[in-house]
Amino acid sequence: MNYTALFEQIKKKKSFLCVGLDSDIAKIPAHLQQVADPVFEFNKAVIDATAGVTIAYKPNIAFYESRGVEGWQSLEKTVTYIRQQYPEIFLIADAKRGDIGNTSQMYAKAFLETLNFDAITVAPYMGEDSVTPFLQYPEKWVILLALTSNKGAFDFQFREDKGVKLYEAVLRKSQEWGDKQNMMYVVGATKAEMLGGIRDIVPDHFLLVPGVGAQGGSLQEVAKYGMNSHCGLIVNSSRGIIFADKTEQFAVRAGEEARKLQGEMEILLKEKGIL
Numbered sequence: 716m717n718y719t720a721l722f723e724q725i726k727k728k729k730s731f732l733c734v735g736l737d738s739d740i741a742k743i744p745a746h747l748q749q750v751a752d753p754v755f756e757f758n759k760a761v762i763d764a765t766a767g768v769t770i771a772y773k774p775n776i777a778f779y780e781s782r783g784v785e786g787w788q789s790l791e792k793t794v795t796y797i798r799q800q801y802p803e804i805f806l807i808a809d810a811k812r813g814d815i816g817n818t819s820q821m822y823a824k825a826f827l828e829t830l831n832f833d834a835i836t837v838a839p840y841m842g843e844d845s846v847t848p849f850l851q852y853p854e855k856w857v858i859l860l861a862l863t864s865n866k867g868a869f870d871f872q873f874r875e876d877k878g879v880k881l882y883e884a885v886l887r888k889s890q891e892w893g894d895k896q897n898m899m900y901v902v903g904a905t906k907a908e909m910l911g912g913i914r915d916i917v918p919d920h921f922l923l924v925p926g927v928g929a930q931g932g933s934l935q936e937v938a939k940y941g942m943n944s945h946c947g948l949i950v951n952s953s954r955g956i957i958f959a960d961k962t963e964q965f966a967v968r969a970g971e972e973a974r975k976l977q978g979e980m981e982i983l984l985k986e987k988g989i990l
């Protein structure tokens with residue numbers, strides 16, 4: 716999917732919501748634990764309840780690969796289901812990969828070709844040759860970790876060299892490898908106040924912003940500092956939507972939580988003059 720198609724979908728759905736499919740089998744409602752593939756059935760119900768107000772899904776690969784072959788099967792079925800039922804959706808593999816060149820090539824093939832995701836999250840710290848293999852696929856995207864939402868972000872990402880913080884160096888240097896048509900950046904909603912400075916470095920790129928919901932980030936703050944004239948934001952919530960309720964009502968409640976966020980997003984898009 717290209718930049719224009721992504722923006723068109725945001726305008727059509729009046730939403731820049733990404734639902735994170737961090738589908739921890741231990742948290743899936745009891746009544747689904749008896750079926751053949753509980754994680755797929757859970758995902759399917761969540762997807763059907765949220766797809767109307769969602770532009771992207773982001774399965775976090777850890778929750779699938781931790782279950783071995785069965786987990787990969789749940790993941791593959793989930794991707795196929797979304798592709799068949801909701802072809803307009805942007806699909807992000809949250810895999811946080813990155814390795815020497817020939818290994819990255821295989822990671823890229825695994826997620827962008829074999830599993831046919833639109834995008835993959837990539838860690839930048841092994842540098843150019845670890846990132847560029849992911850950029851060889853037309854209309855596919857690298858989502859590079861810039862400023863993450865967790866406490867540990869302060870361990871390295873704020874280290875300064877000649878007045879430039881490490882995450883700022885990542886934003887600047889990586890623009891030599893890709894552009895706004897094939898590269899996005901992860902910026903945590905918990906650090907929304909940093910978004911203004913980030914926008915000075917990457918005014919046009921899309922940012923994937925996790926951390927609203929369970930991690931406490933504010934959607935309004937994210938939009939205030941991070942939204943650009945093409946929206947430029949994909950805001951993720953995982954647990955706050957998919958585990959809003961642990962009973963048979965889980966999908967209904969997931970739909971409600973997603974619509975609540977979409978309603979707030981619609982207001983923000985209108986305020987910015989995008990709708």
Ligand SMILES: O=C(O)c1cc(=O)[nH]c(=O)n1[C@@H]1O[C@H](COP(=O)(O)O)[C@@H](O)[C@H]1O
Nearest residue numbers: 775836863864901903925929930952953954
């Ligand atoms: O790359 C990510 O998506 C990511 C980066 C980051 O800085 N912080 C972060 O929480 N994430 C992911 O976003 C999701 C957040 O989940 P919730 O906190 O449940 O909404 C998880 O899948 C995290 O792995």
